[in-house]
Amino acid sequence: MAASPVVIGVDSSTQSTKVLVVDAGTGVVLGSGRAGHVVTGEQGARETDPEAWWDALRASTGEALRAAAVTPDAVVGIAVAGQQHGLVVLDGAGRPLRPALLWNDTRSAPQAAALTDALGGPAEWLARAGSVPVASMTATKWQWLRENEPAVAARTAAVRLPHDFLTERLAGVAATDPGDASGTCWYSTRTGGYDPELLDLVGLDADLLPTVARNGASRVGSLTTAAAAFLGLRPGIAVAAGTGDNMAAAVGLGLGAAGLLDHPVISLGTSGTAFASTRVRPAAPGIAGFAAADNTYLPLGCTMNCTLAVDKVAALLRLDRDDALPGGETVMLPYLDGERSPDLPHAAGLITGLRHATSPQQLLGAAYEGAAFTLLRALDELFTAAGLDPRDTAVRERPLRLIGGGAKGRVWIETIRRLSGRPVVLPAGEELVATGAAALAAGAASGDDPVRVAIGWGAGQGAELPPLERDIAAWDRMESTLGRASGLLADRS
């Protein structure tokens, strides 16, 4: 039984909801729960019914509370961190009008290109939104809905992101935070509010949007009686604004924004992400110039083909995911879902350099290498965008924090070490997004700074693995293949 107050942190991600019940004083995880989501769609479509997230929240919260063996009276706050960008459209009663269009749904690629042009090109978007529209961004999805399902768009009474859809179910208030709002492309990281001109461009009435709280730890309301009964919690506990999953991971790791990309992070999940906190507003094409949950900045590169792409190749080869060897001459760019960084929404996977001697283990290793290379390339772009040379020794020596489900995998860790040549830290906390959400909940309940809370919990601390000699030959093979195949990968047909 916990002696200090208890908080609940929720990670509602693409594949599942993960809930941690955390002792707010010590950061000890008292119990955890997990419930999967179904993602449907082919040919670029990726959708999930938002009601499935709400049901998964109940199942995973119940499991976590049972494991923790705490009474509902001990719980003082809850916060949700969610997969970014998804478009949730609701009717006047708060019911989803259709399944959510997810961040990895690429059908809105033509809308992304058209919107980029409509505002006058990438520079205009960077100046206002901080990011150039790609198919992941919410504004492109709303535009797709208007063009393809105008009757649904016309009936829409509220537009939400995944995390603020759930927060509204908890507290009965329409609220979001600067971090997740910055992934919509209708929020300006320059002004810190919705941008009327960007909203006009996509014909969206600001009244349909949630209020942007000051930060992810702002107490936006209290748990309603109905939500408390649904989740088995006490009504009236603090509900935080919450944030996007990557922003929450930065909080959970205890990373403030003191320096310029001092603490780079790689997350290996459904998406691969490379990000780092900074106080300098990022603005570079190819990089998402997000706000952090506390209104500083979290520039980020995101790939669409990470753990699922590698697991798919392992399944095709009937290999265990750890039964892999370096790819050697074989290069695989496993862009099974199209790709976002680089922006190749119509791409498919590509293999070159196959020989009679190539083994299935090497082919699987090539899939890891292709996914890791694409993500590390995005990390290099992050540094370059900040005016830092990624090859500079001082930059190269910055340890990479490795998080997400893939960070539990031996081959993932070794591949990242070999291709980056960087020291790698494996944080002690296993669920950094849910930990960050728990710190936001603690902040909402107590008024404490969530990053300081998370530093005290120590989930971001961990063993540092020394750098391995960088496999420059493998890197150059992949870079050269990506360059030479660019026409093929960009092709729509």
Ligand SMILES: Nc1ncnc2c1ncn2[C@@H]1O[C@H](COP(=O)(O)OP(=O)(O)O)[C@@H](O)[C@H]1O
């Ligand atoms: N032990 C492991 N080794 C390698 N990969 C793993 C391991 N455990 C989980 N994974 C990978 O982690 C992925 C899920 O990561 P996670 O960060 O939870 O995803 P998301 O938050 O995007 O839903 C799975 O697709 C799986 O491939």
Ligand SMILES: O=C(CO)[C@@H](O)[C@H](O)COP(=O)(O)O
């Ligand atoms: O789109 C992005 C970041 O911009 C993704 O990182 C999503 O936030 C989904 O995250 P996971 O479900 O893979 O954790």
